[in-house]
Amino acid sequence: MNRLAFALAALSLPIPATALAADGPMTLEQGADKVLTHDTIAWDFVEGITTEVGPRQAGTEAEKRGRDWAVAWLRDQGFANVADEPFEMETWVPGDLHKAEILSPFPQPLIVQPLGGTASTGPDGITAEVVYFKTVADLAAAPDGSLAGKIAYISHSMTPTQDGSQYGFAGPARWIGSGIAASKGALATVIKSVGTDYHRNPHTGGAGFPAGVAPTPAGALPLPDAENLERMFERADGQPITMKLTLTPQQLGTTTSGNVVGEIVGRDPSLPPVLVACHIDSWWNGTGAFDDGAGCGIVAAAALHVSHTGQPLRTIRVLMAGAEETGLWGSKAYSAAHIDEPIAVGLESDFGADRIWRFESNFREANPDLHAKLAASVARFGVANSAIVASGGADIDIARDQKTAIIDLQQDGTRYFDLHHTPDDTLEKIDPVQLRQNVAVWTQVVGILANEPGDILPKD
């Protein structure tokens, strides 16, 4: 295939990726250093899947094309034991009609997209008065039944944070907001997008409903539209604000998804492998570049670059999990299928493509020498050591389920929630320089782990 050649042309790099190995034996450190300026593999993955496949909504034919593409790419790159391991899931799709319109007192259209797992208004839409809640707590304090026949609007603004921690503050507006509103009788819910950009980008994402509460229609407004709606409340002098909302998502029932896996086989395949994970699916509204094509490119490129410095002791297994976005289906299925096959350590890349700035493990106390060695090894890339205990990302349930070692290579999330779950999650948002820093750090860390003979998280 010509993909690598195209990537090289796009990046104007003078030498092909294979030259990383062709210069003769390199140390791991030399290899990681070279990656910092020369990697093209991660970009090749994310450019390829976003261009040749595009959006990859979990459980759909588009995700299947994404998995097929990744399987072919892994084989092209020389990975062993490449497979698409199937699992079944309950599949939600967004449907075609996504409209919000203020009917009175200030008629104008707003942009809206549905939240994952929510119900349809039907193609004719619903029309109701909007009730404004500044925070999730305000909504939770509304009397039972008080939202009967109404559309709830939840504001709850988000601030950018380097560590992404405000997702925990603002996320509940989406995670539980429509469920709370439904439990109080609301016909539907619209939220200010859980996001930090001021473009006409709805930020979709999963929404949950309490047991016994039927899902209602629910959608996200872009920040400009949400603030416009809030100004309407300020200017309406108490007149009711009426919205027509049309959202037609569908539950398709059970469909098949899959987890794509591939391996750099180690010198001692009997040792538990190093698991490096990402997810292959994306929301339908973007091309899944930042979330999580980049992550898949990073982990796969790192595994290859480690192999270019010599066959590692342990196998490095790449897991490109299916159906992360709509309920971590792939991560759960992978853990269920492989729970009896111990892994040595799990790492995930799923926070965009900006610079890694902090190293965390869950074995700093149990294996302080290895923790210190790893942290010291990435200091030259600007990555700080941390006492925070790593808990791992969504796609490495198996590491948590096996209570094994976990490392988090924390990426700069300052602009992550500008793009997260939006139409704007497209290739050109990725900074090639920062993407390569990710690959270099991952190469360094995975290379050490894959050549570590002893337990990474020693058993008690």
Place this chain on the structure above:
Amino acid sequence: MNRLAFALAALSLPIPATALAADGPMTLEQGADKVLTHDTIAWDFVEGITTEVGPRQAGTEAEKRGRDWAVAWLRDQGFANVADEPFEMETWVPGDLHKAEILSPFPQPLIVQPLGGTASTGPDGITAEVVYFKTVADLAAAPDGSLAGKIAYISHSMTPTQDGSQYGFAGPARWIGSGIAASKGALATVIKSVGTDYHRNPHTGGAGFPAGVAPTPAGALPLPDAENLERMFERADGQPITMKLTLTPQQLGTTTSGNVVGEIVGRDPSLPPVLVACHIDSWWNGTGAFDDGAGCGIVAAAALHVSHTGQPLRTIRVLMAGAEETGLWGSKAYSAAHIDEPIAVGLESDFGADRIWRFESNFREANPDLHAKLAASVARFGVANSAIVASGGADIDIARDQKTAIIDLQQDGTRYFDLHHTPDDTLEKIDPVQLRQNVAVWTQVVGILANEPGDILPKD
């Protein structure tokens, strides 16, 4: 109404706008200086019309609501002789279905919106092979008939420029591209948006077709989608790229639009007035904040602030032209209706809300003292003098038709084409500090002009 109070609350300003006059007599210079930090009138206009009306597509009921809103606002602010002067126009509307989908070899949806004046594909869309032209010149060089049955794609990338001059370079892709393609047999045309942002923003705008060439469907792709399509061409290894395009704009025939006018009446109404113009319509896809709610707010606020420093000698007439975007209908109608009523000088604000950086007139040689006085008067706001001959904006046809004086207060256009004709043209894009600098410069210039006893552009 409570609009002013809301605007003040939003801006956290300590004193109301009326205090600009309440402190007692101010010189024009003192008034303009105070405007720089205290104006709330321009913001009040643009916040009000974008919130209470929103998009204002030329010739439609939405534009009518915009004119009604502006008439009420001008009266509230104390303007005299406020009117909505009707004219007839041919009206195009965008319709509901705007879809582009790559069917092969890399199936995925792209975002598209129709160009003004173009035809419908019908609701079932059209499917055809896409032919890629890097520039308008490449398209123009294609043999006659060579595009029969095809969809033309025109790339022709744009670079941001402070003076907006690259619009002249990139604009033809939209202005004449679909017309050239149609004349060579193309079924339809898609263009890379004439814009400089990397969001999923189609940049619409008017498209022209040569005499005798029937309009075809034509749409704009956002830059991320256009670059994705270009990568598909790189990766297709010569396989045809097939697109399904569905765009359903409509020609409504003749409808009524109008020009909103209002005056600060001068001490000598027999003298030709100072005409300050903007346009009240916007494209349907944004709320018309930058283009041109801000311009209307700037010119109206300046006229009021001049009056707060004392009744001017000449009348200041505000023209908020209707239907600029789809063919300068309002500007032409205003000139036709008022051609026999001389104006002293025409100025227009229609380039966003960023800082004014250059002063230009068309009377630097004919009236050097006045030109120098005006240029010197705005130097303290960071505005440079220029030898460029002002030609005026779209809404002051009458000034060109009367061959009278024109001033261009050039705004920084570096980010103008990030927002121009897109969904992202929304209120929060406006920087209140730069908006006030505009109002201060306009107050200073209009105040001098409105108190000038002699001809501004002396007759030969």
